[in-house]
Amino acid sequence: MLYLSQLLKTKIRDSSEKVVGVLVDIVIKPREGQYAPLLFLGARKKFSRQILYIPLSAVAALAASEITLRLRAANISPGAPKEGSVWLVKDIFDEQIVDVEGARVVRVNDLKLGLVEDAWCVIGIDVGLSGLLRRLRASWLDVFHLFEPSLIDWRKAQRVKGALRVDSLSDDLIRLHPADLANIIEDLSTKHGARLVRSLGDTVAAQVLEELEPRFQKILVDRLGPEKTSHILEKMSTDEVADLIQMIPPKEAEEILAKLHGRKLTSVEQLLRYEDNTAGGLMTTDLIRVKPSWTIQQALEEIRKHSDSMRSVLYIYVVDDAEVFQGAVSLRRLVFADPRQKVSELLIKDHPYAVLRVHYSIRDVVRIMTKYDLYTAAVLDRDNKLLGMVTIDDVMRHLHPQA
Amino acid sequence: MLKAKWPKIALILSVIGPAIIAGTANNDAGGISTYSYVGSRFGYAMLWVLLVNFITLACTQEIGIKLGVYTGKGLAALIREQFKIGWTLFALLTLFTANVAVTASEFAGIAAAFELFGFNKWAVVPIFAVLVWMFLYKGSFKKIERFFLFISFFLLVYVISAVLARPDWAVVLKETVTFRLPADFSFLIALLGVMGTTITPWGQFFIQSYVVDKGADQGDYRIQRFEVYFSAFFTCLIAAMIIITTKEVLFDRGIVVGNAATAASALAPVLGPLSAIIFAVGFFFASLLGAFILPLTTSYSICEALGFEHGMNTTWKEARAFYGIMAAVIILSAAFALQPFFSLFQVMLFAQVVNGILLPIILIFILILLAKGKQFGLPESSRLGNFFYFVITGETIIRLIIVSALLVTLTLFPSLSSWVRSFSLPF
Numbered sequence: 001m002l003y004l005s006q007l008l009k010t011k012i013r014d015s016s017e018k019v020v021g022v023l024v025d026i027v028i029k030p031r032e033g034q035y036a037p038l039l040f041l042g043a044r045k046k047f048s049r050q051i052l053y054i055p056l057s058a059v060a061a062l063a064a065s066e067i068t069l070r071l072r073a074a075n076i077s078p079g080a081p082k083e084g085s086v087w088l089v090k091d092i093f094d095e096q097i098v099d100v101e102g103a104r105v106v107r108v109n110d111l112k113l114g115l116v117e118d119a120w121c122v123i124g125i126d127v128g129l130s131g132l133l134r135r136l137r138a139s140w141l142d143v144f145h146l147f148e149p150s151l152i153d154w155r156k157a158q159r160v161k162g163a164l165r166v167d168s169l170s171d172d173l174i175r176l177h178p179a180d181l182a183n184i185i186e187d188l189s190t191k192h193g194a195r196l197v198r199s200l201g202d203t204v205a206a207q208v209l210e211e212l213e214p215r216f217q218k219i220l221v222d223r224l225g226p227e228k229t230s231h232i233l234e235k236m237s238t239d240e241v242a243d244l245i246q247m248i249p250p251k252e253a254e255e256i257l258a259k260l261h262g263r264k265l266t267s268v269e270q271l272l273r274y275e276d277n278t279a280g281g282l283m284t285t286d287l288i289r290v291k292p293s294w295t296i297q298q299a300l301e302e303i304r305k306h307s308d309s310m311r312s313v314l315y316i317y318v319v320d321d322a323e324v325f326q327g328a329v330s331l332r333r334l335v336f337a338d339p340r341q342k343v344s345e346l347l348i349k350d351h352p353y354a355v356l357r358v359h360y361s362i363r364d365v366v367r368i369m370t371k372y373d374l375y376t377a378a379v380l381d382r383d384n385k386l387l388g389m390v391t392i393d394d395v396m397r398h399l400h401p402q403a
Numbered sequence: 404m405l406k407a408k409w410p411k412i413a414l415i416l417s418v419i420g421p422a423i424i425a426g427t428a429n430n431d432a433g434g435i436s437t438y439s440y441v442g443s444r445f446g447y448a449m450l451w452v453l454l455v456n457f458i459t460l461a462c463t464q465e466i467g468i469k470l471g472v473y474t475g476k477g478l479a480a481l482i483r484e485q486f487k488i489g490w491t492l493f494a495l496l497t498l499f500t501a502n503v504a505v506t507a508s509e510f511a512g513i514a515a516a517f518e519l520f521g522f523n524k525w526a527v528v529p530i531f532a533v534l535v536w537m538f539l540y541k542g543s544f545k546k547i548e549r550f551f552l553f554i555s556f557f558l559l560v561y562v563i564s565a566v567l568a569r570p571d572w573a574v575v576l577k578e579t580v581t582f583r584l585p586a587d588f589s590f591l592i593a594l595l596g597v598m599g600t601t602i603t604p605w606g607q608f609f610i611q612s613y614v615v616d617k618g619a620d621q622g623d624y625r626i627q628r629f630e631v632y633f634s635a636f637f638t639c640l641i642a643a644m645i646i647i648t649t650k651e652v653l654f655d656r657g658i659v660v661g662n663a664a665t666a667a668s669a670l671a672p673v674l675g676p677l678s679a680i681i682f683a684v685g686f687f688f689a690s691l692l693g694a695f696i697l698p699l700t701t702s703y704s705i706c707e708a709l710g711f712e713h714g715m716n717t718t719w720k721e722a723r724a725f726y727g728i729m730a731a732v733i734i735l736s737a738a739f740a741l742q743p744f745f746s747l748f749q750v751m752l753f754a755q756v757v758n759g760i761l762l763p764i765i766l767i768f769i770l771i772l773l774a775k776g777k778q779f780g781l782p783e784s785s786r787l788g789n790f791f792y793f794v795i796t797g798e799t800i801i802r803l804i805i806v807s808a809l810l811v812t813l814t815l816f817p818s819l820s821s822w823v824r825s826f827s828l829p830f
Contacts, residue, residue, distance in 0.1 A: 093488075094483050094487050104712070106710050107483070107710025109488075132488065136492070189476050190615070192475070216618075219617075220618075222618065223618070
């Protein structure tokens with residue numbers, strides 16, 4: 001077990017036991033998804049500011065309190081770190097990194113080095129208290145070995161400083177659940193958080209934005225600017241967009257709305273009219289409408305056409321030509337039905353009270369959805385016209401905004 | 404009807420930002436006590452310090468928001484990244500010590516307020532220690548924060564009473580710009596106290612975290628800066644009014660404030676028999692606000708620097724260190740407030756002096772950060788701007804160090820004091 005903190009300030013001796021300098025930093029070459037091989041040891045002579053970069057090929061032994069070289073000092077050709085190299089002490093010690101597996105942001109206390117296929121590499125990051133003590137050369141304080149090193153695999157860590165560009169983002173990070181990504185963004189500084197969102201695709205960014213706490217949504221929208229924000233909002237569900245628009249200053253809101261496309265814009269504007277804690281404020285207009293005269297085949301086609309733009313489809317909603325609500329048909333019933341059947345044949349006369357009215361309070365919404373065991377509920381206006389639907393997760397989020 | 408009115412009130416409240424909160428918490432029980440003591444003991448002799456304080460406070464807090472806005476990081480995180488671990492621990496230890504002292508002064512303030520009604524501090528302090536921790540743990544503090552600010556308008560009573568005391572404003576103005584530094588032990592202590600209560604280590608950490616949390620960016624910088632100036636002015640104005648009130652009401656009659664009751668009596672000419680009650684209520688809430696903010700800021704900064712999970716939305720399981728450090732601050736400071744050697748009033752004054760002694764350490768960190776700023780994305784300030792930052796903060800650092808050194812010398816060699824007094828000081 002070798003840690004960087006144990007190596008630092010160690011004297012580097014050449015093959016004739018002459019001291020070349022003390023170790024002050026190590027240069028690595030980061031590669032995505034792999035342990036990073038050490039390239040150069042940065043040695044500094046006493047009373048000199050200049051750093052000598054010793055290629056790792058010239059190193060004979062690397063151990064705590066002992067670093068020796070294969071050659072005499074005079075025979076070593078010092079290297080020059082190229083662009084894209086990373087300095088372990090300067091760039092990584094004490095900085096924040098994203099622990100991708102744990103989906104959290106931590107600070108680097110120490111780095112673990114090891115041999116991988118005969119090459120020295122950075123293999124782990126110690127983020128625990130023991131790493132902190134080791135850095136301070138105060139490990140003896142931990143007499144009872146209470147603090148286990150808390151190690152993160154180097155390959156599962158994403159650097160934050162100067163590295164959050166699309167090309168350098170690790171696949172594992174992008175593949176995290178949007179809710180976990182949102183937690184990470186909340187832990188990062190606003191600057192880095194915004195940069196991370198920028199480097200995600202618009203669709204993922206939209207999902208992440210939906211998961212963020214309102215406070216952070218507001219900050220991020222401000223940081224991303226109207227152009228990028230409107231791209232992301234295009235991919236968000238209308239009710240979330242409406243909630244977000246309500247939160248930000250009117251001037252910015254207008255600017256963003258102006259950039260949204262026709263259909264999205266009208267539905268968002270429609271939603272903005274309703275009070276926040278009513279069925280109207282909770283509902284989304286992203287739903288699939290079918291006519292009773294359609295065949296099941298047509299209805300399934302309609303789902304295929306729109307499913308891309310919807311978070312989930314559990315029910316389709318049947319309306320007549322005047323948009324009056326006729327009933328809902330579950331996806332399950334559709335799948336098992338004969339494709340040539342008419343939609344109207346599948347309609348069961350629903351219980352007339354198992355729908356929501358647009359002015360219903362959140363308590364009524366909860367009561368009705370619980371009573372009739374609904375995952376989604378249709379929202380109707382006074383004339384029974386279908387306006388939208390409330391899904392169970394919208395209700396949950398409203399009741400538990402922190403989660 | 405009420406519902407319709409709420410949004411407007413909320414809008415006004417949302418304008419009240421970090422600097423105002425920090426400024427108000429600065430004029431806490433410790434602040435009120437220190438200013439009352441100074442006014443009743445030295446009259447107007449220390450008014451000039453407030454003028455200098457105003458300039459320094461505005462300057463250091465402006466540096467704080469600048470660092471926060473342009474890096475998006477708290478002061479603790481920034482120190483960790485720029486100075487690495489060893490110096491970070493040193494800064495955190497400084498912050499921790501200063502903050503335990505200030506929190507102790509907040510608990511002493513709470514106890515002093517209750518003592519005016521005859522409650523014993525041994526009952527009051529432990530109860531509030533537990534309450535404060537519970538509120539912080541439940542995260543319900545944020546909801547009541549603004550309420551405290553309203554209470555703090557009680558401080559305006561001092562403006563009224565200062566005006567009604569009919570001081571000679573010409574003298575007040577003249578004293579404000581007259582520099583005095585007698586080599587007197589108690590004057591030097593009080594000087595450190597007055598500086599330490601206005602410009603604080605925790606205030607620097609707090610304001611930077613606050614602008615970062617709010618997500619303020621470059622565009623908000625001007626507004627934030629204005630707010631900083633305004634709140635610094637307000638803080639020092641109130642301080643001046645307390646000194647004027649206590650000078651006119653107490654100093655002229657030879658009464659030196661030595662406990663909350665005499666401090667309250669300075670308001671008697673204006674508030675009459677109600678003075679004790681109103682003073683106690685104001686004193687209590689001002690202290691309580693500090694008792695919430697200080698453990699929170701301390702733990703937040705430490706966890707931020709060391710990379711422990713932190714934040715008001717976390718649970719005990721996720722963030723043991725965060726709540727543990729808060730508990731440590733509260734327990735240590737409550738114990739210090741209750742120790743049998745110093746009175747509650749002495750604890751309050753002492754805490755400000757500790758702050759004044761430790762302040763230069765944090766200010767030096769801030770100045771170095773400002774100087775290194777280009778490395779982490781700080782825009783280059785104009786030469787004039789930089790000159791002011793460095794001169795003002797540098798002067799404060801030097802002044803604090805000189806006064807602290809003088810104080811130590813006078814403590815170690817009491818005979819020196821009479822010898823020094825025979826000279827006029829060279830600065």
